[in-house]
Amino acid sequence: MSNTWVELDCAALEGNLRALREALRPKTEIIFVVKANAYGHGMIEVSRCAWTRGARWFAVAHVDEGVALRKALPRAQIILLGAAHPSEAPLILRNRLVPIIVNERHARSLAAAARATGRIAVLECHAKVDTGMGRLGFAWLEAGRLLPELARLPGLRITGLCSHLAAASGFDKTFSRQQIERFHLVVEACKVGGLAIPFQHVSNSGGILQDRAWDLSAVRAGILLYGYARKEAESCRARTRPFLHWKTRVLQVKEVPAGFPISYDRTYVSRRPTRIATIDAGYSDGISRLLSNKGCVLIGGRRCPIAGRVTMNLVAVDLGPRHNAREWDEVVLIGTQGRESIWANEIAGWRRTIAYEVLTDIRAEDRRVV
16 A cells, blocks of 8 residues: 555635635635545545535536535535536436536537436526637627527526636736626626526636636635645735645665666766665656656655656655655655645646646545544
8 A cells, every 4th residue: 555645734724715705705605626636635525624614615527526526515516617418417417516508509408418307307507608718618709699598498597607717827917807898798698688697706716816806706716725826916815825735655765875876767876975765656646757856855854855767656865964764754745844845836846837737646545634
């Protein structure tokens, strides 16, 4: 069994939820985005913790995630952010999930599938409008005409309207403002067509930090609640902090002389006599091979550089000649040890990617709420 595990600081998550709640208007709901296994944190563990701290709305990507979450949280509101297949309609109805419709054909096929269940069934859904993201959703120029018509389909009830901001990660609000304007035009066009949709959500984490006027009925908070908001924006509205700590253990410590090669292809050669620790984790656990010879881990409260290639199950790190680490000592891959910390955004910099990818790469079956 792997010695790699994740610890979730539920008190820190509670603080993040409180900070966001205090920043929003009282009637604005928080939709906690827990897709992709809660960004690598553990969907069930995180969602249960958030539920006990007052979260009531959750968003997942796929039906199987929604089904698993429904078993854990029988009374939660669960939105499906992906385009559910019509064949999944019975599961959606049985588990009281809220799918998103993304175009006319999708809406009609889901409505037909709901009716085909053989009972009087109405599928509650939200309609997604593409205001500029270019992925899923009704074209904004057509949505105001189509949605009132689709709302009259038997088997379908449109209870929410949403969109997704494409450029909310920086200071420039120009394109986000354009998207918001398009969204409001759709809202008004729907009203003219006889369809009032009072529950509206557009802002993702970036949008929350960009402009409070975009909060609407709800906000979809993902990376912000996981503690990785833009540093320059943290003080604007909601200051949050990471609550995931990813750990493993030292398997072996050995003394090596100067000129000693480490790991595949001999890409690391010791410059002086030193101590090398081999830790119980590798790229099969989520430590990217891109961190070969450039990342660090924490052992004994000190940063220790990765020595050589990251391999499938093992990584070697250079302790230096005076480090007193021993076999089975705790190793921190993400988190804090002593006065030192390594967080996913720093690792993302080493890998030239984003914190989202670092977090969702984590594969640890052992997840502990502390």
